[in-house]
Amino acid sequence: MDKNSIKTGDFIVILKDKEKWEGKVVQVFENMVTLKLNSGYNVGIKIDEGTKIKKLWEEKVKKHRPVKFELKFSKSKPLVSVLAAGGTIASSIDYRTGAISASYSASQLIASVPELVNFANIKSRKILEEMSENLTPKHWKKIGREVFRELKESEGIVLTHGTDTLSYTSSMLSFMLRNLNKPVVLTFAQKSSDRGSSDASMNLICSTITATKNIAEVVVVGHGTISDDYCLINRGNKVRKMHSSQRNSFRPINCFPIGKVWPDGKVEFLNKYRKKEEVKEDCYLDDKIEEKVAIIKFYPGLDSEIFDFYVDKGYKGIVIEGTGLGHTAEDLFPKIKRAIESGIIVVMTTQTIYGRVNPYVYSSAREISKLGVIYLEDLLTETAYTKLMWVLGHTQNEKEVRELMLKNLAGEFNKRLQPTQFLY
Amino acid sequence: MDKNSIKTGDFIVILKDKEKWEGKVVQVFENMVTLKLNSGYNVGIKIDEGTKIKKLWEEKVKKHRPVKFELKFSKSKPLVSVLAAGGTIASSIDYRTGAISASYSASQLIASVPELVNFANIKSRKILEEMSENLTPKHWKKIGREVFRELKESEGIVLTHGTDTLSYTSSMLSFMLRNLNKPVVLTFAQKSSDRGSSDASMNLICSTITATKNIAEVVVVGHGTISDDYCLINRGNKVRKMHSSQRNSFRPINCFPIGKVWPDGKVEFLNKYRKKEEVKEDCYLDDKIEEKVAIIKFYPGLDSEIFDFYVDKGYKGIVIEGTGLGHTAEDLFPKIKRAIESGIIVVMTTQTIYGRVNPYVYSSAREISKLGVIYLEDLLTETAYTKLMWVLGHTQNEKEVRELMLKNLAGEFNKRLQPTQFLY
Numbered sequence: 001m002d003k004n005s006i007k008t009g010d011f012i013v014i015l016k017d018k019e020k021w022e023g024k025v026v027q028v029f030e031n032m033v034t035l036k037l038n039s040g041y042n043v044g045i046k047i048d049e050g051t052k053i054k055k056l057w058e059e060k061v062k063k064h065r066p067v068k069f070e071l072k073f074s075k076s077k078p079l080v081s082v083l084a085a086g087g088t089i090a091s092s093i094d095y096r097t098g099a100i101s102a103s104y105s106a107s108q109l110i111a112s113v114p115e116l117v118n119f120a121n122i123k124s125r126k127i128l129e130e131m132s133e134n135l136t137p138k139h140w141k142k143i144g145r146e147v148f149r150e151l152k153e154s155e156g157i158v159l160t161h162g163t164d165t166l167s168y169t170s171s172m173l174s175f176m177l178r179n180l181n182k183p184v185v186l187t188f189a190q191k192s193s194d195r196g197s198s199d200a201s202m203n204l205i206c207s208t209i210t211a212t213k214n215i216a217e218v219v220v221v222g223h224g225t226i227s228d229d230y231c232l233i234n235r236g237n238k239v240r241k242m243h244s245s246q247r248n249s250f251r252p253i254n255c256f257p258i259g260k261v262w263p264d265g266k267v268e269f270l271n272k273y274r275k276k277e278e279v280k281e282d283c284y285l286d287d288k289i290e291e292k293v294a295i296i297k298f299y300p301g302l303d304s305e306i307f308d309f310y311v312d313k314g315y316k317g318i319v320i321e322g323t324g325l326g327h328t329a330e331d332l333f334p335k336i337k338r339a340i341e342s343g344i345i346v347v348m349t350t351q352t353i354y355g356r357v358n359p360y361v362y363s364s365a366r367e368i369s370k371l372g373v374i375y376l377e378d379l380l381t382e383t384a385y386t387k388l389m390w391v392l393g394h395t396q397n398e399k400e401v402r403e404l405m406l407k408n409l410a411g412e413f414n415k416r417l418q419p420t421q422f423l424y
Numbered sequence: 425m426d427k428n429s430i431k432t433g434d435f436i437v438i439l440k441d442k443e444k445w446e447g448k449v450v451q452v453f454e455n456m457v458t459l460k461l462n463s464g465y466n467v468g469i470k471i472d473e474g475t476k477i478k479k480l481w482e483e484k485v486k487k488h489r490p491v492k493f494e495l496k497f498s499k500s501k502p503l504v505s506v507l508a509a510g511g512t513i514a515s516s517i518d519y520r521t522g523a524i525s526a527s528y529s530a531s532q533l534i535a536s537v538p539e540l541v542n543f544a545n546i547k548s549r550k551i552l553e554e555m556s557e558n559l560t561p562k563h564w565k566k567i568g569r570e571v572f573r574e575l576k577e578s579e580g581i582v583l584t585h586g587t588d589t590l591s592y593t594s595s596m597l598s599f600m601l602r603n604l605n606k607p608v609v610l611t612f613a614q615k616s617s618d619r620g621s622s623d624a625s626m627n628l629i630c631s632t633i634t635a636t637k638n639i640a641e642v643v644v645v646g647h648g649t650i651s652d653d654y655c656l657i658n659r660g661n662k663v664r665k666m667h668s669s670q671r672n673s674f675r676p677i678n679c680f681p682i683g684k685v686w687p688d689g690k691v692e693f694l695n696k697y698r699k700k701e702e703v704k705e706d707c708y709l710d711d712k713i714e715e716k717v718a719i720i721k722f723y724p725g726l727d728s729e730i731f732d733f734y735v736d737k738g739y740k741g742i743v744i745e746g747t748g749l750g751h752t753a754e755d756l757f758p759k760i761k762r763a764i765e766s767g768i769i770v771v772m773t774t775q776t777i778y779g780r781v782n783p784y785v786y787s788s789a790r791e792i793s794k795l796g797v798i799y800l801e802d803l804l805t806e807t808a809y810t811k812l813m814w815v816l817g818h819t820q821n822e823k824e825v826r827e828l829m830l831k832n833l834a835g836e837f838n839k840r841l842q843p844t845q846f847l848y
Contacts (some may be wrong), residue, residue, distance in 0.1 A: 008681075013450040014504045023458075027790065027793075029790070032784060034784055034785075034790070041782070042785045042786070043785075044782070044783075044784025044785070049815055055680045072834060092514075105843065114533070118569075131751075131786065131788060132747075133722075133746075133747050133748070133751035133752060133753055133786075133788055134754055134755075134788075135753075135756075136724055136725050137724065137725050138754070139724075140724075142797070163748055164747035164748040164751055165723075165724050165747055200506045207683050219749075226843045237709040241747075241748065241776050242778055242846070242847070243775055243776055243779040243846050244748055244774045244776045244778070244779030244781060244782070245779050245782070246751065246779065246846055247782065248846070249523060249776065249779070250646070251847070271484075291725060294726075294727065295721060295723050297719060297721040297745070298593070299555075299719050299806075299809065300559050300560055300561065300563075300589050300592050300714060300720075301560050301561050301588075303718065303734075303737065305733075305737075306730075306733070309730070309733050309791070310441055313727065313729075321721070322557075323556075323557050323588035323589055323665075323667050324557070324588040324665065325669065326586055326668075327555075327557035327588055328557060329557055329559075329560070330557075332557075350668045351697070352665050352666055352667055352668045352672075353666060353777070354503040354666055354667040354668070354670075355668030355669050355670065355673070356668055357668065358468070358668070358669070359468075360453075360456060360458050360466070360467070360468025360501055361458075361466045361467070361468070362466070362555065363555075364558070365557060366451065366458070368451070370453075382723075385723065386772050397569055397689075399624050411548065419670060421671055422666070422667050422672070423675070423848075424847075
């Protein structure tokens with residue numbers, strides 16, 4: 001069969017270099033055919049002279065359609081709400097749409113992972129239809145509202161989310177959900193470079209188990225290794241996507257994970273976390289945020305006028321992702337000074353990702369600190385950004401902002417960094 | 425003794441919480457005394473009611489002064505040039521200046537590490553006096569010229585450099601030094617959070633050993649662990665500072681290290697590298713670069729007009745540090761399109777740091793790729809930035825730039841990523 005006769009929507013088999021791919025054609029672009037595999041992932045295959053292509057029969061195609069599944073309620077099990085905010089985990093079980101997109105019904109997700117009912121009664125609902133790279137602070141508010149609404153009914157929440165900006169969302173939720181007294185578990189599926197199978201099922205099972213535990217925090221649950229052995233439970237504001245494709249890409253930053261969870265139900269805790277009984281007041285949603293906040297990553301040669309760009313556009317906060325212990329070139333100092341004098345709150349994190357910023361070691365950081373820049377200890381840039389938005393939504397008084405930014409509001413600071421937390 | 429009687433330049437001892445610090449006062453700022461320790465590092469200590477302070481006698485102070493050291497030439501050993509470009513490694517043996525700054529004489533550095541003469545005849549010269557956060561592309565040219573000049577005489581080069589922007593420099597040197605046929609070894613000292621001793625000596629010894637080996641590449645040598653057991657030899661354009669303070673902060677990204685080197689002279693190679701005999705043509709310096717290149721880190725809520733800022737300022741190249749496999753929000757697409765239409769070369773890397781970008785998996789990356797953005801496989805943002813500057817210094821023809829950007833010029837691409845390279 002010739003590549004010119006392939007069209008979007010065809011079910012085909014491609015044989016090349018002794019490897020075999022079977023799936024639905026998503027796109028034909030020059031010599032590249034993008035195929036949606038049976039696992040739900042897409043793969044781009046270059047068609048050259050030695051490549052063989054076969055069409056599949058309609059019988060085979062039918063097998064790809066999801067079965068219907070009826071949910072039964074068990075009084076002995078807690079109620080967990082699965083909220084779907086899009087991402088690969090959504091499309092990994094959906095064969096109706098071709099390309100990976102974020103449209104799916106959450107009940108289908110559960111139908112494809114019947115193990116979930118061993119641990120909880122499942123309720124599900126789709127709340128968003130966006131790939132995570134398109135999410136904005138407005139979507140975070142929407143997600144916050146939907147999660148908070150669901151918390152009134154359920155024992156725990158599982159939120160499925162695209163991987164790309166997941167840690168921004170989990171971090172923001174950790175600030176918006178005040179006095180959180182139940183587990184809010186974000187999970188995902190990762191396009192895996194190392195194996196063909198999907199990680200969606202195990203992540204969903206482990207997340208549901210986590211959502212039935214005595215945890216009163218926003219956490220992220222996903223593969224701990226590239227094998228299907230266990231998932232890590234990570235604090236929502238101390239976790240980051242560290243690999244573009246491996247299934248074990250979400251890693252704890254500047255702390256140990258809260259724990260490990262196995263798909264058979266076993267959980268092992270490795271670190272301190274907040275328990276339900278420690279929360280004395282009612283949970284409420286506080287989604288007042290200031291969206292005029294920017295991140296400026298420093299690098300050698302950075303145009304210092306970038307600060308003017310944000311000052312002139314009326315921004316209220318800037319996160320500088322500095323080098324090392326929190327440094328920038330000194331030619332930026334006058335611009336940083338101007339930004340602060342015009343009322344902008346400027347905070348400092350580090351692009352090394354691991355470790356703490358410290359304005360007391362080198363002269364350049366001492367000078368930056370004297371200008372009024374707030375050094376945010378061991379916070380991730382993602383966490384600094386969402387926290388600054390949230391804090392500026394409540395006060396723009398410099399002294400109050402500084403105090404709140406340096407106060408531990410949701411477990412985001414770790415006072416005791418340990419060498420073995422590096423590259424965990 | 426009262427904190428108000430301490431002044432810059434005093435040699436003092438501080439006793440607090442059963443800990444003891446001894447050193448020279450660099451600064452007194454509010455309640456914080458910054459002390460330059462005997463190891464060469466600075467530490468900020470908060471003075472409260474329980475803190476005791478004592479002044480040291482002049483006799484003790486004299487001990488801090490460096491001794492003079494005479495170098496003898498040995499015919500059986502190769503000549504290694506130590507070029508000093510500043511950074512902590514410089515000041516870690518210098519007690520004349522108070523605060524950490526980049527002024528020192530390279531011969532003093534060697535005088536303090538006499539083990540170096542076991543491995544090589546040492547020549548040394550200071551080439552820069554800047555902390556690395558202040559380095560710009562102009563400094564890279566200067567460093568390139570000095571290294572190239574020294575390569576004519578010596579068997580290998582050791583370049584001491586501040587940690588903050590070291591991997592930008594090493595990456596740029598890997599492109600500027602064409603047909604490099606000797607080792608160029610960048611090294612550093614790290615302000616260590618975990619122990620008081622300095623890592624400068626061992627890094628310098630291991631770098632000198634590496635500079636005598638049959639390696640024809642730009643490499644970075646520094647502690648492999650937080651103990652003083654061995655150093656890693658990493659390729660200069662596939663290495664990154666991943667921790668703000670630990671001595672083992674320079675890690676290989678998307679590859680294994682070239683090797684390990686022990687201070688007793690042992691070397692173990694772990695990966696492929698270029699050897700001297702593989703280089704058939706003469707080494708030359710090619711430092712033509714286009715400085716009008718910017719990095720834009722994408723994040724949810726990024727103001728899309730940032731692209732206009734660079735277009736309007738006449739920039740020639742932009743590196744987008746996207747999410748995941750190389751994504752941005754779709755509201756940026758029209759701005760990216762405008763940038764490309766106005767002749768700017770736009771390339772894509774990922775902020776996950778580990779892993780590869782891939783425009784064939786998700787629809788948003790397919791669309792970005794169609795706009796003309798070049799997806800740079802497994803390149804670090806730092807490497808993409810320096811390489812784009814270098815390539816644009818030679819041609820601004822879109823087709824030629826694309827070809828060169830995707831061509832392996834200095835070992836910067838790794839075709840076979842392995843799961844165990846993640847978080848090495």
